[in-house]
Amino acid sequence: MTALTMPARPKRDARPRPVPWRRMAWVTWRQHRAALGGVAVFLGAFAVYLWLTGLQMHHAEAAYCHPASSLGCAINFTGRYGETAILVSIALQAVPALIGAFIGAPVLARELETGTFRYAWTQGVGRLRWTLGKLVPLAVAVTAMAGAFTVLFAWYDQPWVAAGYVTPFSARVFGLLGVAFAAWTLAAFAIGVLAGMLIRRAVPAIAATLAAYAVLAFATGLWLRERYITPLVTRNPNPPGSAWAISGWYTKGGRYAFGDRGNAISSTVRRLCGGPCGTVRQICSGTCHGPGPGSPEQLLAQHGYTHWISYQPASRFWPFQWIEGGWLLALSVLLIAATVWLVRRRAA
Amino acid sequence: MTMNIIETSGLGKRYGSTWALRECTLAIPAGHVAALVGPNGAGKTTLLNLTVGLADPSAGGVTVLGGLAAGSPAALDGIAFVAQDTPVYQNLSAADMLHLTRNLNRHFDQQYAEARLGELGIPLNRRAGKLSGGQRAQLALTVALARRPRLLVLDEPVAMLDPVARHDFMALVMTAMAAEGVSVVLSSHVLAELERVADYLILLSQGRVQVAGEVAGLLASHRLLTGPTAEADKYAERPVVHVQRGRAQTHLLVRATADDPVPPGWEAHPVDLEELAMAYLREPGAGALPGPARSQNTQPSEVTR
Numbered sequence: 239m240t241a242l243t244m245p246a247r248p249k250r251d252a253r254p255r256p257v258p259w260r261r262m263a264w265v266t267w268r269q270h271r272a273a274l275g276g277v278a279v280f281l282g283a284f285a286v287y288l289w290l291t292g293l294q295m296h297h298a299e300a301a302y303c304h305p306a307s308s309l310g311c312a313i314n315f316t317g318r319y320g321e322t323a324i325l326v327s328i329a330l331q332a333v334p335a336l337i338g339a340f341i342g343a344p345v346l347a348r349e350l351e352t353g354t355f356r357y358a359w360t361q362g363v364g365r366l367r368w369t370l371g372k373l374v375p376l377a378v379a380v381t382a383m384a385g386a387f388t389v390l391f392a393w394y395d396q397p398w399v400a401a402g403y404v405t406p407f408s409a410r411v412f413g414l415l416g417v418a419f420a421a422w423t424l425a426a427f428a429i430g431v432l433a434g435m436l437i438r439r440a441v442p443a444i445a446a447t448l449a450a451y452a453v454l455a456f457a458t459g460l461w462l463r464e465r466y467i468t469p470l471v472t473r474n475p476n477p478p479g480s481a482w483a484i485s486g487w488y489t490k491g492g493r494y495a496f497g498d499r500g501n502a503i504s505s506t507v508r509r510l511c512g513g514p515c516g517t518v519r520q521i522c523s524g525t526c527h528g529p530g531p532g533s534p535e536q537l538l539a540q541h542g543y544t545h546w547i548s549y550q551p552a553s554r555f556w557p558f559q560w561i562e563g564g565w566l567l568a569l570s571v572l573l574i575a576a577t578v579w580l581v582r583r584r585a586a
Numbered sequence: 587m588t589m590n591i592i593e594t595s596g597l598g599k600r601y602g603s604t605w606a607l608r609e610c611t612l613a614i615p616a617g618h619v620a621a622l623v624g625p626n627g628a629g630k631t632t633l634l635n636l637t638v639g640l641a642d643p644s645a646g647g648v649t650v651l652g653g654l655a656a657g658s659p660a661a662l663d664g665i666a667f668v669a670q671d672t673p674v675y676q677n678l679s680a681a682d683m684l685h686l687t688r689n690l691n692r693h694f695d696q697q698y699a700e701a702r703l704g705e706l707g708i709p710l711n712r713r714a715g716k717l718s719g720g721q722r723a724q725l726a727l728t729v730a731l732a733r734r735p736r737l738l739v740l741d742e743p744v745a746m747l748d749p750v751a752r753h754d755f756m757a758l759v760m761t762a763m764a765a766e767g768v769s770v771v772l773s774s775h776v777l778a779e780l781e782r783v784a785d786y787l788i789l790l791s792q793g794r795v796q797v798a799g800e801v802a803g804l805l806a807s808h809r810l811l812t813g814p815t816a817e818a819d820k821y822a823e824r825p826v827v828h829v830q831r832g833r834a835q836t837h838l839l840v841r842a843t844a845d846d847p848v849p850p851g852w853e854a855h856p857v858d859l860e861e862l863a864m865a866y867l868r869e870p871g872a873g874a875l876p877g878p879a880r881s882q883n884t885q886p887s888e889v890t891r
Contacts, residue, residue, distance in 0.1 A: 254663045254692055261689035268686065269675070352676070356669035357726070360638045362691035362733070364659040583642065 257363040262371030270372075273341050274379055281333070281387050288326065292394040295319045299397035306401040316403065323398060327410045330391065334423040335451040337380050342430020343443040345372055346581070350438040359581075369581045373574055377427055384423035388414065399480070406555050407482035409459045416559035421566035426451050428573035435580050458562070466561045469548035475535065477549040484550065488543045495543055507534050510541050589652035591616040591737050591769040592637055596646030599632050606632040607793045608645070614771065614786060616652070616736075618800070619763055621784035622773035623863055628790040630773040631670060634741050637771070638667040651736055663692060666735035670742045672726035676715030680708055680725055687729045699732035719746045727755070731762070738762070740772040744779055752776075756783045781859045789866050797866050797874045801859055804874065808862055811838040813852035820849070827872045828865035839865040841874070 303311035349355040434443040486498035496502040598608040607629035635641040639657015654661040688694035723746040789797035818836040825841040848854040
């Protein structure tokens with residue numbers, strides 16, 4: 239049956255020219271086109287939906303929301319599209335995590351799980367080129383798709399900013415705007431490939447990626463982001479424009495008194511009025527102790543308390559975007575470099 | 587050809603606290619079909635993984651193709667490796683596997699690969715996941731052969747093949763050797779299959795090299811002596827590898843050439859590869875290595891009892 243002889247062998251040199259990158263690119267495309275296509279279809283369908291509802295929202299905002307405080311705006315714009323817009327922005331928070339988990343994590347985990355790395359890592363292209371030739375184009379592709387999508391989302395979100403309902407700093411949309419969305423997608427991809435390399439099994443690696451991403455995203459939103467640049471401090475309790483108010487506190491005689499949390503304020507107000515009677519509102523409106531000061535703010539001011547607010551001004555939106563994009567890019571490069579290093583030194 | 591296709595010195599590999607392979611010093615000349623034989627867990631796969639750069643040594647070193655570092659791009663360019671379970675991408679068609687391999691290597695003989703798959707009756711458009719185990723193994727072998735390697739490394743290549751396919755595969759390896767001078771290293775625990783093709787034997791046992799050398803030389807330097815059991819202990823000072831003691835007659839596999847004198851009352855027979863390998867496998871303490879290692883390692887266990 240097998241009367242074939244071995245094929246003629248070409249001449250070799252000790253330092254062969256490497257296999258061209260474009261051939262590796264074909265391999266990456268052939269092996270991951272289904273996954274990339276899945277992301278494109280998913281984001282594309284989402285984009286069509288955003289486009290259709292976005293058009294309606296833009297029309298409603300233009301027609302009813304000048305001024306934005308009008309009843310027509312509340313009924314025809316806010317009331318009609320508000321919940322949808324909130325749900326959309328919440329759903330989109332998960333998109334980078336899903337891309338990282340379902341594109342990033344399986345790239346190496348599947349090879350290790352099925353044993354095909356023994357094939358892939360012994361081909362002439364070499365392990366390093368194979369790894370870079372897979373990770374870099376995939377990283378660029380998912381980042382570019384997310385970047386294109388974020389342009390559409392910014393347009394979708396624009397009526398809400400125009401109507402003054404949301405500041406671009408809002409935790410709900412900051413990560414979906416500017417460069418942040420693409421950067422988060424890249425970071426999720428990098429987390430995914432490293433998790434896949436470390437865990438070596440696709441499904442646990444997917445779960446680990448989702449968990450790690452969630453921790454990072456929550457830590458950033460709740461703690462890290464407000465510290466990118468030292469906040470400004472003002473005595474004006476209503477910081478200007480669409481600034482991002484971070485925290486407030488009261489001082490008395492130049493010393494910190496208490497934070498402007500509800501229970502701290504109400505206990506102080508009660509103490510100042512002496513006596514257990516009534517709620518803060520009753521005290522302030524005068525239904526409890528005789529004539530009231532009108533508001534807790536006024537009562538506290540009368541007693542020498544100064545209210546301070548720290549905030550990030552709206553003008554810092556883009557610096558914050560670049561800072562967030564920058565450290566996420568650095569983190570992604572670091573994680574991918576670590577993955578490449580692990581692939582190079584991994585023993586079968 | 588004087589180049590060594592694989593050369594190791596003091597090579598060792600440790601997984602955790604267990605040495606899968608240790609103190610492995612080998613020089614396999616080019617132009618051989620080298621059989622790597624040993625029981626399960628002897629370190630065969632570890633040695634092959636070190637050779638193709640899938641594993642890094644814990645001790646010592648290994649070079650291939652006349653001094654190239656194992657796993658370096660230049661080494662990988664000249665070596666085709668088929669791993670034990672013949673991994674192929676389940677979701678790719680046979681044609682895709684060829685295309686993939688063509689793009690992952692500087693050289694690939696598409697015509698040869700397609701012709702061979704055609705002869706084997708493996709449809710190009712069928713997904714690898716839908717092929718039988720034997721067909722998958724053949725696909726992996728075809729892909730490896732079409733890379734035109736200088737060294738073909740096969741880990742248990744016939745395990746997945748039926749007897750006819752085994753026969754054909756061994757014939758193919760021989761043809762490749764004869765026509766192109768491709769060196770082959772294959773591991774197997776099916777001794778009978780190796781006899782026809784292997785002209786170099788490496789016997790591994792418990793992570794150590796027990797026997798290494800050209801088959802012709804090994805066969806010429808071993809004899810099977812048959813004689814009365816009562817006289818068996820007389821040969822304590824002879825380099826006996828293995829003793830098979832019967833009630834009346836005893837078979838001794840000894841290191842001796844055809845010119846060595848045969849004691850009266852004893853008969854000497856030539857050994858075949860399987861007898862030789864079996865004798866050493868049953869005596870993990872015995873060894874036959876080229877060079878000075880030979881005299882130290884040859885310790886027949888039976889006669890010292």
